[in-house]
Amino acid sequence: MADCSCNNQFEGTxxxxxxxKPKFRHCFGCGADNEAGWHVKxxxxxxxxxxxxxxxxxxxxxxxxxxxxxxIIAAVMDCxxxxxxxxxxxxxxGLVLGQDPMIRCVTAQLSVSxxxxxxxxxxxxxxxxxxxxxxxxxxxxxxxxxxxxxxxEGKILAVRVKE
Numbered sequence: 001m002a003d004c005s006c007n008n009q010f011e012g013t014x015x016x017x018x019x020x021k022p023k024f025r026h027c028f029g030c031g032a033d034n035e036a037g038w039h040v041k042x043x044x045x046x047x048x049x050x051x052x053x054x055x056x057x058x059x060x061x062x063x064x065x066x067x068x069x070x071x072i073i074a075a076v077m078d079c080x081x082x083x084x085x086x087x088x089x090x091x092x093x094g095l096v097l098g099q100d101p102m103i104r105c106v107t108a109q110l111s112v113s114x115x116x117x118x119x120x121x122x123x124x125x126x127x128x129x130x131x132x133x134x135x136x137x138x139x140x141x142x143x144x145x146x147x148x149x150x151x152x153e154g155k156i157l158a159v160r161v162k163e
Contacts (some may be wrong), residue, residue, distance in 0.1 A: 012098075014085040015041035016050070019102035029079035038077055040126075042083035047048040047091045048130040050084035052076070055123045068118040070152075076126060077142050078110055079152045084128035085158030092133050105138065105158035118144060118151040128156075138162040 004044050017030040017040065019142040025033040030040040060068035085105040090097060118124065124144055131139040138156050144152040 001050070003098070006035060010028055013044070013158065015043055016087045016097075017041060018087070018101065018105065019098065021101070024104055027079060028077050030083060038079075040083075042080050042087065042126075044084075044087045044091065046064050048088070050087055050128045052080040052081070052126040054122050056120055058120060061120055064117065066120050068120055068124075070112070070114055073114070073118055073144055073152050074110065074112050074154075075142065076110060076124070078087065078107055078153070080126040081110070081128055081140050081142050081154070081156040082107060082158055084130075084140055084142075085114045085156070085160075088138055088140075089160050104119075104161040106161055107156070108137070108159045110154060111156075111158040112154045113150045114150055114152050116149070119146055122146045124151075133163075136162075 014146050018032050025031050028034055028037045031037050040052050040054055042050050056068050060069055082105045086134045089103045097119050097133050124146060126144050128140045128142045131141055138158045141155040142154040142156055
């Protein structure tokens with residue numbers, strides 16, 4: 001997915017991670033410049049929702065064959081959550097995605113509840129929803145699912161990096 005196809009004011013904007021400054025583009029999970037990374041791409045679909053997609057490789061299986069390792073679920077939630085938090089701060093500050101320098105966030109807290117096994121070989125949809133923004137802090141709810149099936153839920157506290 002090269003850009004958002006969400007048919008709203010954010011349509012056509014590049015992935016949040018692709019807007020990071022070069023010194024922040026090395027993350028294994030979402031860094032555009034990390035050749036070995038997963039290249040998770042997050043897109044705002046509204047001022048309070050962001051979506052990403054991730055298809056796990058066969059070697060990411062957990063202890064049970066055909067199920068995704070839980071640590072990978074937490075890692076993609078983390079990457080998507082930080083991008084979503086940055087995007088929500090960006091919009092909340094009246095900045096324009098794809099034009100103004102991208103804000104960055106770091107993880108302060110991440111909790112994951114695994115609801116059911118996450119299958120391998122299928123595209124996962126990650127959805128982050130803004131709970132609230134207070135100062136540099138942003139609270140998010142996040143889900144991982146396949147189709148209409150939610151397999152994991154999380155709560156994230158992201159903190160905006162001081163420039």
